[in-house]
Amino acid sequence: MSRNDNQERRGRPPEPVSVEVLAPGHTFATVTDKISSIVLTRRTPLYWLVGLGFALLLVMVLLTAITYLMGMGVGIYGVKIPVGWGFDIVNFVWWIGIGHAGTLISAILLLLRQQWRTSINRFAEAMTLFAVACAGMFPLLHMGRPWLFYWLLPYPNSMQVWPQFRSPLVWDVFAVSTYGTVSLIFWYVGLMPDVATLRDKAQSKTAKVIYGIMALGWRGSSRHWHRYETAYLLLAGLATPLVVSVHTVVSFDFTIGLPAGWHTTIFPPYFVAGAIYSGFAMVLTLAIPIRAFYGLEDFITHKHLENSAKILLATGLIVTYGYAMEAFMAWYSGDKFEWYMTSWRATGGYRLQYWLLILCNVVSVQFLWFKRLRRNVPFLFVISFIINLGMWMERYVIVVTSLSRDFVPSAWRPYSATIWDYATLIGTIGFFFVCFFLFLRLLPMIAIFEMRELVAKAEGGKR
Amino acid sequence: MNDETQVIPVDLDRLQSRALLVGIAGLAACAIAAVSNHQQFLRSYLAGFLFWLAIAVGCLALLMLYHLVGGSWGFVIQRILEAGSRTLPLLALLLVPILFGLRVLYIWARPEDVAANTILQHKNIYLNIPFFLARMVLYFGLWVALAMLYNRWSRQHDGSGDGSWIDRAERLAAPGLIIYAVTISFAAVDLIMSLEPVWFSTAFGLMVICGQGVATFSFVIIMLSLASGRKPLAGFVTEQHFHDLGNLLLAFVMLWTYIAFAQFLIIWAGNLPDEISWYVTRLSGGWRIWALALLIFHFVVPFFLLLMRDIKKKAPRIVGVAGLLLVAHWAEMVWLVEPSFPPDRFHIHWMDVAAPIGIGGIWISLFVSQLKKRALLPLRHPKLAGVWEPAEET
Numbered sequence: 039m040s041r042n043d044n045q046e047r048r049g050r051p052p053e054p055v056s057v058e059v060l061a062p063g064h065t066f067a068t069v070t071d072k073i074s075s076i077v078l079t080r081r082t083p084l085y086w087l088v089g090l091g092f093a094l095l096l097v098m099v100l101l102t103a104i105t106y107l108m109g110m111g112v113g114i115y116g117v118k119i120p121v122g123w124g125f126d127i128v129n130f131v132w133w134i135g136i137g138h139a140g141t142l143i144s145a146i147l148l149l150l151r152q153q154w155r156t157s158i159n160r161f162a163e164a165m166t167l168f169a170v171a172c173a174g175m176f177p178l179l180h181m182g183r184p185w186l187f188y189w190l191l192p193y194p195n196s197m198q199v200w201p202q203f204r205s206p207l208v209w210d211v212f213a214v215s216t217y218g219t220v221s222l223i224f225w226y227v228g229l230m231p232d233v234a235t236l237r238d239k240a241q242s243k244t245a246k247v248i249y250g251i252m253a254l255g256w257r258g259s260s261r262h263w264h265r266y267e268t269a270y271l272l273l274a275g276l277a278t279p280l281v282v283s284v285h286t287v288v289s290f291d292f293t294i295g296l297p298a299g300w301h302t303t304i305f306p307p308y309f310v311a312g313a314i315y316s317g318f319a320m321v322l323t324l325a326i327p328i329r330a331f332y333g334l335e336d337f338i339t340h341k342h343l344e345n346s347a348k349i350l351l352a353t354g355l356i357v358t359y360g361y362a363m364e365a366f367m368a369w370y371s372g373d374k375f376e377w378y379m380t381s382w383r384a385t386g387g388y389r390l391q392y393w394l395l396i397l398c399n400v401v402s403v404q405f406l407w408f409k410r411l412r413r414n415v416p417f418l419f420v421i422s423f424i425i426n427l428g429m430w431m432e433r434y435v436i437v438v439t440s441l442s443r444d445f446v447p448s449a450w451r452p453y454s455a456t457i458w459d460y461a462t463l464i465g466t467i468g469f470f471f472v473c474f475f476l477f478l479r480l481l482p483m484i485a486i487f488e489m490r491e492l493v494a495k496a497e498g499g500k501r
Numbered sequence: 502m503n504d505e506t507q508v509i510p511v512d513l514d515r516l517q518s519r520a521l522l523v524g525i526a527g528l529a530a531c532a533i534a535a536v537s538n539h540q541q542f543l544r545s546y547l548a549g550f551l552f553w554l555a556i557a558v559g560c561l562a563l564l565m566l567y568h569l570v571g572g573s574w575g576f577v578i579q580r581i582l583e584a585g586s587r588t589l590p591l592l593a594l595l596l597v598p599i600l601f602g603l604r605v606l607y608i609w610a611r612p613e614d615v616a617a618n619t620i621l622q623h624k625n626i627y628l629n630i631p632f633f634l635a636r637m638v639l640y641f642g643l644w645v646a647l648a649m650l651y652n653r654w655s656r657q658h659d660g661s662g663d664g665s666w667i668d669r670a671e672r673l674a675a676p677g678l679i680i681y682a683v684t685i686s687f688a689a690v691d692l693i694m695s696l697e698p699v700w701f702s703t704a705f706g707l708m709v710i711c712g713q714g715v716a717t718f719s720f721v722i723i724m725l726s727l728a729s730g731r732k733p734l735a736g737f738v739t740e741q742h743f744h745d746l747g748n749l750l751l752a753f754v755m756l757w758t759y760i761a762f763a764q765f766l767i768i769w770a771g772n773l774p775d776e777i778s779w780y781v782t783r784l785s786g787g788w789r790i791w792a793l794a795l796l797i798f799h800f801v802v803p804f805f806l807l808l809m810r811d812i813k814k815k816a817p818r819i820v821g822v823a824g825l826l827l828v829a830h831w832a833e834m835v836w837l838v839e840p841s842f843p844p845d846r847f848h849i850h851w852m853d854v855a856a857p858i859g860i861g862g863i864w865i866s867l868f869v870s871q872l873k874k875r876a877l878l879p880l881r882h883p884k885l886a887g888v889w890e891p892a893e894e895t
Contacts, residue, residue: 204770286763294770301771304703306763359682363703370627370690371701372620373775407675 059154060492061336069337069489073482074239076332082479085331090475096468103461104179112182116455121441125459126180128433129466131288132316133173134214135309135429138281139317140166141221144228145277148270154345156488157337160232161328161477162321163225168473169320170218172466177210179462206290213287217280224273230256231266231487285313292436298379299440302367308360315353315399316429318346322422324474326415328483337484340413347412350425354403357432361400375445383439387452391431392439398428513728517869524862527855534852541850543602544842548834549857550595551692552716553864555709555830557592559717560585561648562681562710568651568667569674574745577738579879581724583655584871585717586648591867593641595860599692600637603630609698620699628695636691640684647677655879662881685710696841700779702768708760714753715799716830719823722746724872726816734877740814747813750823754807758800782840787847791836799829831857 107114117124140163147155178184190211192201201208234256237249256262289309292300322343329338368380383392402424405411412418438453477483535542564582567575575582603610608621609628615621621628651670658666686706694705722743729738768776784792803822812818835853878885 282759286759290766293767296771296773301767301773302703303705303764303767304707305767307704307707307760355679359686360703363686363706367701367703370624371775372623372699 058339058341059156060489060496061339062496064336064489064493064496066490066493069493070235070239070486072334073337073484073486073489074236076478077236077480077482078240078245083331086475086479090472093468093471093475096465097472098468099461100465100469103458103465106458107179107462112180114456114458115180116453116459117180118451118453120444120449120451121438121453123180123437123441124453125455125463126176127291128430128437129463130173130176130180131433131437132430133169133176133466133470134288135285135313135316135433136320136426137166137169137173137217137221137317138285138310138313139321140164141217141224141277141281142314142317143321144224145274146281148274149278152345153492154342156492157334157484158321158325158342158346159488160225160228160485161324161474161483162317163221163228164477164481164483165320165324165474166221166317167218167225168470168477170214170221171473172470174214174218175466175469176462177207206287206294209287210291213284217284220273220277220280224277227266227269227273228485229481230254231258232482232485234258235486236482281314282310285309292440297440297444298368298373298375299383299436302364304360304363308357311353311356311360312429312432315350315357316426318349318353319422319425319429322346322350322418323426326419326422328478332478332483334484337489340415343415343418344409344412347406347418347421350422351403351406354399354406354425358400361396379440379443382443383435386439386443388435388439392435395428395431395435398424399432402428513731513869513873516727517866517873520862520869521866522862524859524864524866527859527862529859531852531856531859538850538852539602540605540842542852542856543599543606544838545850545852545856546860547599547606547692548831548838548853549860550592550599551834551838552831552857553595553860554592555713555716555834556720557585557588557864558644558681558685559713560721561589561644561651562678562685562713563717563721564651565647565674565677565681568670569678572745574742574749576882576884577734577742577878578721578725578746579655580875580877581721581728581872583652583875584868585720586644587652587871588864588867589641589645589648591864593645595863596637596641600634603633607695607698609695624698628691628698633691636687640688643680643684647673647680656875659875659879659881664883667882682706682710685713693837696838697779699775702764702776702779704760704764708757708764711753711757711760712830712833715750715757715826718746718750718753719826719830722750722823723820723827726820728872728877729816731877733880737878743816743819744810744813747807747819747822750826751804751807751813754800754803754826758804782845783836785846788836788840791832791847795829795832795836798825799833803829 115124115126117126140159143155143162144159147159178187181187189197189199190201190208192203201211230253233249234253237246237253240246240249286306286309289305293302293305295301325338325343325346329335365380368376371377383389402421405417405421442453443450531542531546560582563575564579564586567579567582599606607628608614609624610630610633615625626632650673654666654670657663686709689706689709693709694700694702725734725738725742725746728734765780768780771777782788803826806812806822812822834857835849839848839853
């Protein structure tokens with residue numbers, strides 16, 4: 039394979055494939071058949087239909103909530119001054135954080151020559167795209183008049199409206215849309231050789247035509263592969279800074295403001311770490327059921343799960359460092375507002391959410407120090423769920439507590455979400471899963487040709 | 502595999518003795534000047550101390566990072582990192598002049614100033630001389646202990662070839678790195694941030710950690726190139742090792758810039774008196790040019806140079822970039838320390854240069870003597886199985 043050649047040209051022998059990232063006994067044909075059959079030949083499984091149906095029901099909830107929002111305005115949400123950012127921003131940050139694992143796996147792990155990225159990159163990238171789509175909905179809905187969203191863009195117009203470029207909210211528009219675009223291109227470029235495989239193997243005429251169009255004329259010539267490898271590597275390089283930039287800009291949404299608990303310099307790195315944390319948690323939440331339902335234990339092995347767990351532990355510890363440093367500096371600063379906010383979070387009206395976040399994000403992840411637990415699949419599934427919850431709580435605590443108690447006690451108001459807040463959140467979860475179920479059914483969820491490369495390397499290693 | 506372009510012939514023995522001479526001369530000059538200008542000596546000395554501390558502790562941290570994640574980049578520099586970590590007791594010794602000058606350097610250590618300032622009274626529970634001394638003992642105790650363990654295990658592995666010593670090193674790596682991150686963050690608060698005790702920034706510890714990564718990788722690249730003419734490194738070190746190290750250096754350059762810029766942007770946008778005052782002094786007058794030079798030579802120039810594969814692969818070129826970054830790192834230490842002191846305008850003293858050179862001479866002399874004590878590669882490591890016979894050890 040050409041990436042292999044590339045490495046040899048650089049004077050590096052191809053790394054032998056550890057048996058742990060691919061079960062032994064696979065050939066080019068078995069790998070191709072096993073992955074493509076899920077799309078092309080196997081019967082649509084019942085649990086897929088049930089899952090899709092349930093997710094569609096949740097989408098109905100989302101549509102209802104949006105329709106009601108259009109009619110009534112943002113007053114249906116719990117946001118009331120001073121808490122002008124409620125669930126919408128919490129959910130936005132949560133979803134966009136989840137969307138970080140895909141690009142990290144695809145781009146950074148590719149550049150770091152990590153073999154274990156191969157079988158999880160495709161669906162992690164898909165997960166990223168759908169999560170970004172969910173995230174993007176919230177700021178739009180939160181505007182109250184989503185049809186005017188284009189006012190955020192700098193374009194010449196007769197209204198004398200121009201975005202305020204000193205506002206991080208405007209940076210967000212660019213950061214998120216760039217991220218969404220590059221992730222989509224990256225995903226699609228990586229998909230092309232596999233879509234061509236599906237085109238060649240498809241039995242039905244319609245499938246042939248659709249996959250044929252999507253493959254953009256891919257024939258697998260060596261020139262195609264050469265261009266492909268170059269493009270993919272360049273895209274990986276381009277996508278890498280985006281992994282950091284998006285959540286950095288999201289953290290600026292808070293830090294550029296002044297409320298106690300928001301304005302702190304550690305937010306950018308610790309938001310990025312938190313995003314990767316939640317992203318990998320979601321990867322595990324999805325990968326564990328998928329490998330069980332579709333019998334993909336040969337491809338998504340214990341090694342993948344264990345490495346993901348290690349990344350969870352590492353990023354979880356960085357997040358913990360962030361919490362600790364924030365608390366210490368709140369005291370050290372001698373700023374009474376900072377210190378009040380820190381102690382109030384732990385003891386005030388939102389202490390339940392606060393301690394839940396500590397329990398989920400700081401305490402629970404410590405179990406992953408133990409190799410036995412990192413290899414315990416049901417345990418990993420549970421812990422990934424807990425971390426997803428914890429990261430949502432973190433954003434809730436950050437957004438709500440700082441706003442509901444700012445500098446003037448007479449302006450203090452508590453916040454509570456309404457049923458429409460919850461409906462929108464649950465609805466986007468449904469939307470995410472609808473997209474994901476369709477992806478599982480219609481596209482190869484594991485990169486077929488990259489798995490074939492692994493097979494080739496594994497055989498090379500044996501010789 | 503031998504690649505002649507990687508070798509910069511240097512006589513390590515001569516380097517050792519000359520460095521010692523330069524070190525003694527530099528420190529002696531500073532000591533004489535210290536009689537008349539005690540405060541200036543201490544602040545120059547602090548900046549120089551921080552510079553070399555970054556490399557010594559950085560060696561320990563990279564050693565643990567290597568044992569945690571592995572990789573051939575760390576294999577070739579393992580002995581350099583170990584020798585660097587063995588210099589930590591010297592740094593504990595070099596800290597003593599600072600400890601005797603706490604009242605001169607730190608406003609919180611002067612009771613009359615504390616009595617006049619409510620914020621200092623608030624911080625007095627943390628920023629007071631006994632607790633400060635206790636923390637320093639704790640930090641250096643932990644660092645020296647970690648360094649001793651790693652060096653002992655490595656020596657035992659050299660002796661017996663028993664892989665269980667490597668396992669131990671790998672098991673301690675993650676907890677060791679946590680200890681490093683926490684202690685360095687607080688040491689940064691104690692030694693640097695508390696020079697201006699009103700100022701605070703939660704990202705400061707991370708910025709210092711990333712700066713240490715830049716300094717240590719730069720130093721290691723230079724040392725690897727100097728030592729690569731010797732056996733057993735000669736013939737083993739290839740372009741690819743320099744390429745990998747150059748990439749890691751690039752990564753740390755970017756991380757440092759990222760944290761430093763994010764910290765600046767947030768404080769600039771907030772524009773709160775307690776926070777912005779730190780930058781106001783550091784960004785006015787000559788310090789503004791100094792800061793601009795930091796931006797250019799700690800980021801822009803090395804960033805673009807390190808993007809180029811040809812530069813990373815050829816030892817003389819990457820050594821040049823690494824040298825530039827070490828100078829930039831020194832400039833950063835001066836920029837962090839000096840503006841905390843009067844006069845408010847730009848000022849630089851000859852001791853700002855002499856003190857780091859003096860400390861560095863002694864440090865490098867010790868480092869080289871430590872480096873020479875052991876084979877430059879862990880010869881019994883499974884990676885080298887069959888490549889060298891133990892008899893070939895020199």
